Amino acid sequence: MNLLERYIALVLSWNRRINLTGVRTADEAARVLVLDAMACLAFLPEGGTLVDLGSGAGTPGVPIAVARAGMRVLLVEASRKRAAFLELLLRDLAIGNADVLHARAEALGRTPVHRERYDAVVARAVAGLPVLAEYALPLLRVGGIAVFPKGGIAEEEEASAGRALALLGGVAAVHTAPLSIESRIIVVQKIARTPEAYPRRPGVPARRPL
Numbered sequence: 001m002n003l004l005e006r007y008i009a010l011v012l013s014w015n016r017r018i019n020l021t022g023v024r025t026a027d028e029a030a031r032v033l034v035l036d037a038m039a040c041l042a043f044l045p046e047g048g049t050l051v052d053l054g055s056g057a058g059t060p061g062v063p064i065a066v067a068r069a070g071m072r073v074l075l076v077e078a079s080r081k082r083a084a085f086l087e088l089l090l091r092d093l094a095i096g097n098a099d100v101l102h103a104r105a106e107a108l109g110r111t112p113v114h115r116e117r118y119d120a121v122v123a124r125a126v127a128g129l130p131v132l133a134e135y136a137l138p139l140l141r142v143g144g145i146a147v148f149p150k151g152g153i154a155e156e157e158e159a160s161a162g163r164a165l166a167l168l169g170g171v172a173a174v175h176t177a178p179l180s181i182e183s184r185i186i187v188v189q190k191i192a193r194t195p196e197a198y199p200r201r202p203g204v205p206a207r208r209p210l
Contacts, residue, residue, distance in 0.1 A: 003066050003093055004034050010089055011057045018081050020057040037063035039177040040122055040147045043187050047071050048119030053105045053135055054126035056082055058089055060149065061122065065098040073098040074118075076108060109138030109199040116193065121146040129161040129172065129186060130209040137168040138194045146170070146188040149177065154184030164210035169194045 008029045011020055023029045037060030044050070047070040052061025055075035065073040075090075075098060077083040083102035090098055101108070108114045121136040121144070129148065136146040150157060154174045165172055169192035177183035199205060 003095075004063060006093060007058065007062055007066070007089070008033060010092060014085055014088075015057070018085060020082060020085065021059075033057060033059040034063050036060060036124060036149045036177075036183070037122075038067065039149060039183065039185060040064060041067055042178045043145065043147045043175065043185065044068070044120050044122075045071070045145070049117070050074070050120040050122065051076055051108075051114075051118050051136075051139055053121060053123040053132075054078070055086060055100075058086055060124050061098065062086075062089065062093075062095065064122065065095050066093075069097055071097065075100045076103055076105060078102070078104045104202045105135035105139075106199040106202040106205060109135065109194075114139060116141050119144050122148070124149050127206060128209065129157040129188075130164040131205045133161055133164045133168050133170055133172075133188060134199045134205040134210060136188070137165075137170050137190055138199050140190040142169070142190050142193060144190045146190070148186040148188070150174075150184050150186050152184065154186050158186055167195070167210055168198055 023032050040060050049072045051074045053076050055061050055077045061073050061075045075086050083100055086100045118139050158172050158174050170188045172188045175185045177185050
């Protein structure tokens with residue numbers, strides 16, 4: 001059993017005890033947890049630092065860490081139980097280039113040690129693009145990239161996020177996922193520094209999207 005197969009097995013086993021993901025079978029887990037994450041690789045740098053926001057069951061951050069040994073990955077999770085699972089997961093799989101942080105994205109983006117420090121940000125099924133932009137762009141250095149796997153509503157989300165992206169210093173484009181012509185990936189490039197006012201207080205971006 002390879003590392004990603006062991007990852008899927010651990011997620012499915014722990015999913016019976018804590019709510020990690022809606023997937024229930026190994027085939028579904030391979031598609032949702034691994035293939036969607038692998039689709040991000042075409043848009044990510046070979047190395048550097050990456051944050052996975054709302055990592056949950058570890059996707060897309062864990063498969064990316066496995067595929068990109070030269071990249072440093074931070075799995076950020078607001079749920080204490082899920083964060084504890086992620087720590088166990090990294091130990092069991094002996095993944096040495098990833099760490100877990102129990103935190104909210106809004107708080108992270110206002111912390112000097114994390115603000116505008118990362119080369120890349122990823123997130124899956126966390127929020128719509130206006131909210132994701134406020135979570136992600138404060139963490140990215142200028143020139144960094146955010147990659148968000150999306151379904152058929154990617155174009156609609158991109159269109160809704162124009163104001164947020166302009167305020168936060170990003171530009172977005174929608175791409176067809178390399179592994180599926182039916183899936184879309186939103187790629188956001190950080191082109192200017194994010195104003196100090198963002199991100200707003202925890203909970204505010206989701207309640208009042210830009």
